[in-house]
Amino acid sequence: MQLSKYILAVICALIVSITVKGQEKRLYDFVVPRDGSFRQALDAANSRRDTTQRFRIFVMQGDYLIPTHGTTKGGDGNEYGDPRSYLKAPNVSIIGEDRDKTVITNTVPEPTWDNGFGRANPLEGIGRGDVLIIEKNCHGTYLQDIMMRSGMGDKTGRNIVLHDRSDLTIAKNICIWGYQDTYVSNNRDGRFYFEGGIIRGRTDYICGKGDVLYNKVTFQQVGNAGYLAVPSVPRRFGYVMDSCYIKSETPDVTYYLGRPWGKGTPTAIWLNTKVDTAPISHDKRGINGWADMSGGWPARFAEYNTFLTTGEPVDASMRRALFTDKEGNEHLNAPLLSASEAAIYTHERVLDGWNPEELTKNAPAPFNIVVAKGKLTWKGSDEALLYAVCKNGRVVDFTTTTSYKLPKGSRPSDIWAVRAANQMGGLGTPAMPKL
Numbered sequence: 001m002q003l004s005k006y007i008l009a010v011i012c013a014l015i016v017s018i019t020v021k022g023q024e025k026r027l028y029d030f031v032v033p034r035d036g037s038f039r040q041a042l043d044a045a046n047s048r049r050d051t052t053q054r055f056r057i058f059v060m061q062g063d064y065l066i067p068t069h070g071t072t073k074g075g076d077g078n079e080y081g082d083p084r085s086y087l088k089a090p091n092v093s094i095i096g097e098d099r100d101k102t103v104i105t106n107t108v109p110e111p112t113w114d115n116g117f118g119r120a121n122p123l124e125g126i127g128r129g130d131v132l133i134i135e136k137n138c139h140g141t142y143l144q145d146i147m148m149r150s151g152m153g154d155k156t157g158r159n160i161v162l163h164d165r166s167d168l169t170i171a172k173n174i175c176i177w178g179y180q181d182t183y184v185s186n187n188r189d190g191r192f193y194f195e196g197g198i199i200r201g202r203t204d205y206i207c208g209k210g211d212v213l214y215n216k217v218t219f220q221q222v223g224n225a226g227y228l229a230v231p232s233v234p235r236r237f238g239y240v241m242d243s244c245y246i247k248s249e250t251p252d253v254t255y256y257l258g259r260p261w262g263k264g265t266p267t268a269i270w271l272n273t274k275v276d277t278a279p280i281s282h283d284k285r286g287i288n289g290w291a292d293m294s295g296g297w298p299a300r301f302a303e304y305n306t307f308l309t310t311g312e313p314v315d316a317s318m319r320r321a322l323f324t325d326k327e328g329n330e331h332l333n334a335p336l337l338s339a340s341e342a343a344i345y346t347h348e349r350v351l352d353g354w355n356p357e358e359l360t361k362n363a364p365a366p367f368n369i370v371v372a373k374g375k376l377t378w379k380g381s382d383e384a385l386l387y388a389v390c391k392n393g394r395v396v397d398f399t400t401t402t403s404y405k406l407p408k409g410s411r412p413s414d415i416w417a418v419r420a421a422n423q424m425g426g427l428g429t430p431a432m433p434k435l
Contacts, residue, residue, distance in 0.1 A: 025400035056425035074122030093425040096146030108151040124157025144426040147175040202226040229258035238267030248276040260296035270303035295326035304337035362428035363420040384420040
């Protein structure tokens with residue numbers, strides 16, 4: 001009995017020793033590729049019993065081609081390897097080491113099908129060949145510093161990269177690279193938050209239901225006469241783009257701000273938008289800024305303070321104020337926001353009181369970093385979940401303490417650095433010893 005009490009006391013002491021002011025210090029639950037593949041990491045997250053505790057996946061720098069799993073039927077009626085990966089459990093973080101150097105791509109067949117619009121991939125379409133599907137009830141997903149690319153090429157159909165059916169998803173500084181329907185928000189009651197990062201595409205490449213706040217996101221526009229935001233049924237506010245940048249991938253890019261996917265429900269608001277080139281202002285049908293889609297019309301499509309990269313304001317005075325449905329009925333739209341109207345779209349209001357920006361904050365950077373006597377030491381903070389040890393610009397190990405024994409074979413010329421993780425697992429910038 002006394003021994004059991006002693007063991008319990010030791011365990012409690014160990015827990016206390018890695019917990020400071022209620023902030024638990026712990027390592028990542030799965031490191032790709034050290035512990036297995038990306039699909040195995042998702043399997044581990046999906047199969048755990050206690051989903052109330054956050055499961056943190058770290059993906060080391062590299063190019064990862066996800067093999068197919070099982071089979072699925074294509075639009076041409078043939079069977080193909082299934083390229084889809086699924087997140088099926090809540091409270092999961094997926095953290096990349098470096099957004100532009102940590103790349104995940106799915107494996108798809110060749111575009112051998114004619115889908116009525118020309119050459120297409122037989123697995124094109126929402127939910128059919130997506131890179132990652134976040135399932136319903138998988139609330140609290142956190143993505144940071146990772147790139148996901150569709151294996152389908154441009155102009156081969158709807159090549160969805162991220163398809164989210166859940167709620168309370170945070171995406172910080174990620175890149176999702178597709179062409180058509182790159183990102184799909186697929187929960188009318190969902191709230192989704194993007195901070196920084198890049199979303200790339202040409203046609204309807206942010207589309208779907210629910211309320212999505214895009215904060216300082218770069219929309220990388222491809223090709224001619226493209227369509228950007230295509231919202232459907234909102235929770236309340238629909239798609240709100242705040243202080244974003246519409247970047248032209250090539251100098252010949254032209255585009256519409258969006259088009260309505262629905263009848264009287266789509267809502268898209270552009271606030272303080274920087275653009276390389278202004279949206280299409282007057283096409284051959286006389287349409288200015290916003291395009292048509294299947295006879296739909298918006299609840300409201302509007303903008304405030306759109307400006308060129310030169311700082312010159314974009315003239316939006318003639319933006320589209322009238323949509324006509326298939327029966328010839330006219331539907332009015334108020335395309336310009338006043339300053340007081342624009343002020344309504346605070347982040348807190350759009351996200352209904354949810355504050356993801358508290359979760360995306362970097363942990364304080366390590367300081368007083370010293371390399372001496374075969375050891376790397378530093379001063380840390382209460383807020384850090386863990387520390388990533390970097391050697392010559394690459395993450396090589398992790399620790400919950402503020403020291404690290406250098407491995408055998410280390411050289412005096414090696415450059416060491418430390419990165420602190422926030423409670424979601426996202427890493428801050430590297431801190432290095434002073435020379």
